[in-house]
């Protein structure tokens with residue numbers, strides 16, 4: 001494991017708690033004209049910029065009386081109209097799907113706020129007269145998850161669509177600050193949970209399981225971080241859904257399953273029936289796969305618990321990259337894809 005190749009990404013990871021601290025200083029005075037009764041919130045973005053929307057969606061599920069929808073594409077659902085608050089999130093500001101969705105939201109006369117570090121999105125929003133929350137540049141989108149999520153939470157809090165989450169943010173900062181010491185590269189196995197997970201995932205096919213609620217988004221994030229950082233395939237699913245299909249897929253010959261490592265992301269507040277499902281399912285698959293790793297969330301509040309799982313997964317994905325001798329930061333194949341798309 002060489003720290004050199006991953007230095008940049010490890011620095012970004014280390015700085016995550018400070019992203020929450022800095023985000024609390026965002027000037028939200030522009031929100032005066034957004035004080036309306038919206039019928040829906042739509043967050044539009046891709047990859048590392050969309051996941052903040054998913055966190056908001058799951059966080060808001062038991063707190064809001066209007067829906068939060070996450071849109072990952074060029075087009076918008078039919079319901080989007082002038083009663084919609086449309087949050088366009090793109091770290092670079094240049095993701096074509098998000099720009100297309102933004103333009104569609106403008107045509108539908110939705111109220112729009114952009115979260116970006118610049119690019120075309122900032123330019124368009126400036127020209128069209130919409131609010132822009134500018135986040136610091138110089139990171140990669142997936143490393144800016146604090147900067148990209150916090151504004152969504154703060155905007156909805158300021159507009160009284162969601163209760164303010166100051167205490168939750170405080171606890172999240174505390175838990176992440178503690179975790180980064182426990183997960184730092186210098187801390188060896190087995191005490192370092194992220195290094196342990198990476199070690200187990202090396203040479204394996206990662207299958208990540210979360211649960212509806214807190215760990216669902218963490219599972220989705222971990223899968224994507226393994227893809228982009230470690231350049232490895234990975235798949236995710238959630239309880240109870242996976243008990244109705246994926247669980248049947250463990251009857252194939254050993255040769256197919258012997259390379260699979262299942263990571264289960266658990267939360268103390270998981271529904272009691274979900275806890276039972278996790279136990280039974282683990283028993284069913286444990287002799288068939290290479291290993292099962294169980295990871296528990298930390299903290300009390302929803303945000304702290306969710307971000308604790310995200311943080312462990314983020315570190316594990318970078319350690320997996322290091323174990324493979326891969327630089328976690330560049331994503332050459334995505335750059336290639338974008339260049340090819342730009343030609344047509």
Ligand SMILES: O=P(O)(O)OC[C@H]1O[C@H](O)[C@H](O)[C@@H](O)[C@@H]1O
Nearest residue numbers: 046047048049090091092095141
């Ligand atoms: O946040 P954006 O700049 O809109 O980028 C959205 C996505 O674009 C690319 O595909 C990157 O490789 C992803 O990591 C990123 O999350």
